[in-house]
Amino acid sequence: MDRAAARREDAGWLRAAWERENTRVLPLAGGRTRVSEGPDGWRLALVRPRDCPPGGTRYFLGTDGTGAAYFAYATGRLPAPPTGTARVAALGDGDCPLGDRDHGMLVHATALENWHRNHGRCPGCGDPTTVEGGGHVRRCAACGVEHHPRTDPAVLMLITDAGDRCLLGSRTRWPAHQYSVPAGYVEPGETAEAAVRREAAEEAGVAIGAVRCVETEAHPFPGSLMLGYEADAVSSDARADGSEMAAVRWFTRDALARAVRTGDVALPDRRYLARRLVERWYGGPLDPAPESAGAPWTE
Numbered sequence: 001m002d003r004a005a006a007r008r009e010d011a012g013w014l015r016a017a018w019e020r021e022n023t024r025v026l027p028l029a030g031g032r033t034r035v036s037e038g039p040d041g042w043r044l045a046l047v048r049p050r051d052c053p054p055g056g057t058r059y060f061l062g063t064d065g066t067g068a069a070y071f072a073y074a075t076g077r078l079p080a081p082p083t084g085t086a087r088v089a090a091l092g093d094g095d096c097p098l099g100d101r102d103h104g105m106l107v108h109a110t111a112l113e114n115w116h117r118n119h120g121r122c123p124g125c126g127d128p129t130t131v132e133g134g135g136h137v138r139r140c141a142a143c144g145v146e147h148h149p150r151t152d153p154a155v156l157m158l159i160t161d162a163g164d165r166c167l168l169g170s171r172t173r174w175p176a177h178q179y180s181v182p183a184g185y186v187e188p189g190e191t192a193e194a195a196v197r198r199e200a201a202e203e204a205g206v207a208i209g210a211v212r213c214v215e216t217e218a219h220p221f222p223g224s225l226m227l228g229y230e231a232d233a234v235s236s237d238a239r240a241d242g243s244e245m246a247a248v249r250w251f252t253r254d255a256l257a258r259a260v261r262t263g264d265v266a267l268p269d270r271r272y273l274a275r276r277l278v279e280r281w282y283g284g285p286l287d288p289a290p291e292s293a294g295a296p297w298t299e
């Protein structure tokens with residue numbers, strides 16, 4: 001997908017694209033859409049513009065390699081699916097995982113729908129705002145200010161010590177066997193690197209030296225951008241703060257593989273960046289033994 005941002009201001013092009021036969025639409029009602037299962041797995045059940053019920057709002061998502069245009073359509077009522085075999089799902093439903101392209105489209109559309117739903121009025125003067133920019137801008141008619149969707153950066157850090165052990169923590173609100181990497185939001189005026197060092201110190205009592213950003217992930221709940229870091233601890237001292245984090249533990253690769261296999265430790269689902277950071281360090285997939293596998297958890 002090409003987001004084709006240059007087209008967003010071209011109202012004539014957007015209008016014509018909505019009329020084209022090969023245009024496809026992702027309808028969304030409160031974060032829910034329809035997905036259908038085919039031979040290659042789950043896909044978004046995209047519809048044609050004329051199948052959309054009136055009264056919704058369209059957001060331009062971009063074009064594909066064939067030049068076909070894609071829109072999201074925020075509506076109170078999902079149109080009938082094209083095949084009649086689709087089911088209703090939302091982003092993050094683990095039992096109908098989407099491929100990369102469809103997942104990316106749904107993240108984009110869900111983030112826009114969330115933002116529009118909560119920004120109908122201008123934060124400056126309180127007057128109603130209207131949609132512009134193909135759904136990527138709202139403008140206040142009274143004071144003329146343009147408002148853009150906000151994205152909130154958060155950091156996740158895979159912390160290792162001099163012995164190449166990794167540090168995982170269990171949060172106070174989680175069951176005791178659920179472990180993940182420390183994480184937290186970037187504060188105003190703070191760099192992501194400083195946030196890694198602050199969160200590591202606050203949650204896990206660890207002092208951090210070098211940090212490297214290795215992968216990022218968009219997460220529209222409500223509008224987070226997860227920044228995945230590897231971080232070098234300067235010592236092996238670590239202690240859970242007791243308020244956010246109930247326990248922190250250093251793991252060698254063998255110890256973590258054993259703990260996951262036996263069910264002593266459960267990691268986040270593989271769809272999440274936190275799990276991928278852990279498996280990147282480990283060097284491969286970490287899975288429980290079939291007899292000890294509980295339901296995967298999400299956070």
Ligand SMILES: [Zn+2]
Pocket residue numbers: 122123124125126127140141142143144145
């Ligand atoms: Zn205003």
